[in-house]
Amino acid sequence: MVGLHGLGGVGKTTLAKFVGNQLRQQEVFHKVGIATVSRHPTIINVQKELANSLGWELEQKDEKDGADQLCSMFSASKSTKILIILDDVWNVLNLKEKLGIPVGDRDNCCKILLTTRKKSVCDSFDCYPQIPLDILTPEEGLTLLKKNAGIDVNDSTLDGVSKQVAAECKGLPLAIKAVGSALHKGKGFDKWNLALNNLKEAKLYAIEGIDENDQDVYVCLKFSYDNLNSEESKLCFLFCSLFPEDYEIYLEDLVGYAVGVIWYQCAPSIENARSRLHETINTLKAASLLLDTGNDRSVKMHDIVRDVAIWISKEKTEEKERLFSINGIRLVERAVEKGLEQCKGISLVVNKKEELPSSLTCPNLHILRLDNSLFGYKLQVPENFFEGMPALKVITIINGVLSLKSLRFLANSLRVLQLIGCDVSDASFLGKLKRLELLCLQRCPVEIPEELGDELHELKLLHIGYTTISPLTIKKFPQLEEFYGSIKKWEVEGMSSEESNARLAELNSQADGSVVCLPKDFTFPELQRYVICKGKDGHETRSLIIYNNRPEATSLGIFSALYQNLEFLDLGSIIGCHNIVPSIDLRGLNELTFLFVTNCGDLECIMDASQSPHGESGNPMMLSRLARLYMWELPELKRIWKAPAQHVINLQTLTELNVYRCNNLTYIFTLSQARSLKQLTSLYVRECERLECIVEAKSDHNEGEISVEDGYMMLALPLLRELSLDDLPELMSFCSENYCSTWPTLEELYLSICPNLTVNSTELEANLQYLGEKKNNELEEVFWHKDGADVVDYNEIVMNELWDLRLEDLPNLTSFWPAGYQIPFPSASYEVVVHNCPKLPENSEGDG
Secondary structure, three states, X not given: OEEXXXXXXXXXXXXXXXXXXXXXXXXXXXXXXXXXXXXXXXXXXXXXXXXXHOOOOOOOOOHHHHHHHHHHHHHHOOOOOEEEEEEEEOOOOOHHHHHOOOOOOOOOOEEEEEEEOOHHHHHHOOOOOEEEOOOOOHHHHHHHHHHHHOOOOOOOOOHHHHHHHHHHOOOOHHHHHHHHHHOOOOOOHHHHHHHHHHHHHHOOOOOOOOOHHHHHHHHHHHHHHHOOOOHHHHHHHHHHOOOOOOOOEEHHHHHHHHHHHHOOOOOOOHHHHHHHHHHHHHHHHHOOOOEEOOOOOEEEOOHHHHHHHHHHHHOOOOHXXXXXXXXXXXXXXXXXXXXXXXXXXXXXXXXXXXXXXXXXXXXXXXXXXEEEOOOOOOEEOOOOOOOOOOOOXXXXXXXXXXXXXXXXXXXXXOOEEEEEOOEEEOHHHHHHOOOOOEEEEEOOOOOOOHHHHHOOOOOOEEEEEEEEEOHHHHHOOOOOOEEEEEEOOEEEOOOOHHHHHHHHHHHHOOOOXXXXXXXXOOOOOOOOEEEEEEOOOOOOOOEEEEEOOOHHHOOHHHHHHHHHHOOEEEEEOOOOOOEEEOOOOOOOOOOOOEEEEEOOOOOOEEEEHHHOOEOOOOOEOOOOOOOEEEEEOOOOOXXXXXXXXXXXXXXXXXXXXXXXXXXXOOOOEEHHHHHOOOOOOEEEEEXXXXXXXXXXXXXOOOOOOEEOHHHOEEEEOOOOOEEEEEOOOOOOEEEOOOEEEEOOOOOEEEEEOOOOOOOOHHHHHHHHHHHHHOHHHOOOEEXXXXXXXOOOOOOOOOOOOOOEEEEEOOOOOOOOOOOOOOOOOOOOOOEEEEEOOOOOOOOOOOOO
């Protein structure tokens, strides 16, 4: 166990992650896992983070179960070298008992890198070696400051004052980056001099309750906060401190704050508020006050930055602007006793089984977040709990139990209600919340009242999970901008609205789960964002997911208003649909990036350009952004793309194609389509009984192909990394006619049960050449399950990184390489499996 210790903000986490990545890339360790422990750890979450980082799935019932599962996983991986990084450790904990890490076991496969602010923690864990991470030297500090301020390192114009500013940051990278970002570009000498004076003046006064070692970084981060250019940015920064320490803050969680508190008065729509929020988040990241998480959906707060935000909010001269993040219910009552009932926001993390007080008096409270992090325990919310919070605008409750009747005191104030994993009763009281704009019920099994649409006239966003809603209720929300959820059973009547009203009323009044009959002219509202599901869950933005238990009841026409901006389409068991485009959408589904079609018995092609409107070039404008296409179990599919000879189907955006059990398909691409596959990275084709080739090249082939020996023409798939051809009994070649395909970036090749497949020598030689030329010989896995082929005129290659080689059921294979070639294999660890290859000698000369 190696201990890395140093001041807060000195860069321990950054260095530990960098070291982990380096060791993984250099294959010193096979796996590198990381988990943030933090000052007040929730062990369940630490276990999950550690398991996820190692690529393991953990479904624990409680802490002990999670530790036992992890212990078993480590035991099963004892032949694997694993590095575990435990970040931000504050106190000693039993690693085996709490996290399942086999410390002290004879067959322990792990090494541990621990980061902490306290050397005493390293001592308690018997870390050896213990590595102190010192602050930056003055020269290093100045270089980092200039970099973050956008000043050329060789520019000496501001050297005098910038050296003094850097010195005030005391060599702490976190402080230097924050101050440098605040002074970024365009700030002259006067601004720098003023910054220097402010930093010096702030340090004249000790910050009460703050450790002496942290005083300098607090002052620098407060300076960065003061230099934010808008009150919105400052308030958003403070709101982020309401989330628990080291929490991954999803931007969609902040949208509720944006709508409910910050921007609700001026934003014309939720989408507009979301855009303004993203702009604010980017400002805070540029100021080094928020951290990237590797995706654009979430951010994190450094624990010191969060501490500073909490300190700033407590120091607000106006009590009504204060925000408080509290661990433990008893601390809430103590805070109220101290007069903090005037604060604007409270975040309560429940970390032990305690009861909430019957009520709290917080007349100016706008935001309340109750986060119950205890596993297997639901926090009971008293019926009169909200009585003393008449100004409350935003409520988030995680893992609670409440009657919605308890919200009756907030009928004229509440704008945002987010309930996650809660047991909810008295749903009819939702209709009393007349000013509600966002309603989110995730993992809350509650029946949505039909009359809700008649009462919530200001509702703009509805997110439901674990429950369904009638499409007729949705229809009653003409102002609804965003909907995420599942709709009840429905079918389309062959009658107009007028004719069906009586029937609809009759069926909707039945309590036996009867199918809702929609009029044939019914359409959904003009939603801006949506995930609409029928029979299957989904989570992508602008998604439509329809899996029909009663296929004969399907009519995709009711979604026509959504197709123009649709991004994700997943269809199953749709009857009567012969093509996706243009049958579903005449406009071409040109925003669609993901298409999954399965078990649609009448589907003959995905895109029929002969029936589509065309763009200025005369070519069809259809599926122009499609990146991923999955086609499973489509028995009548004859072509994927169908077009007249004069039309060119461009597939330049396609990155992944997966075809499974399409038994009428004889080829995948035409030659002209294959030429446009500049972005294709993955191609999987399985169990297609009649498939003869991947590329049908019977059309003209005179558009700049490269001719090679024996009259073959080369067709390159420049980015193809994964190719899998499995159980294709009629497959004869990758390309028909006299074409060869090359895959210069191929990393994985899987060929199985393709008894008629012939790989011609020109094609094989060309691709082996690419594999031989690959930097570091990166090919990791090759699987061949077919008759071998000769290789002609090929020079020596060395496969230094071949880990697995499997040769199975090859009755005519006599040698791995051509006669006379000396192809050395590495002495490094790899596995060779040879099975049922009767003509292959046990010690073939040249095979190593």
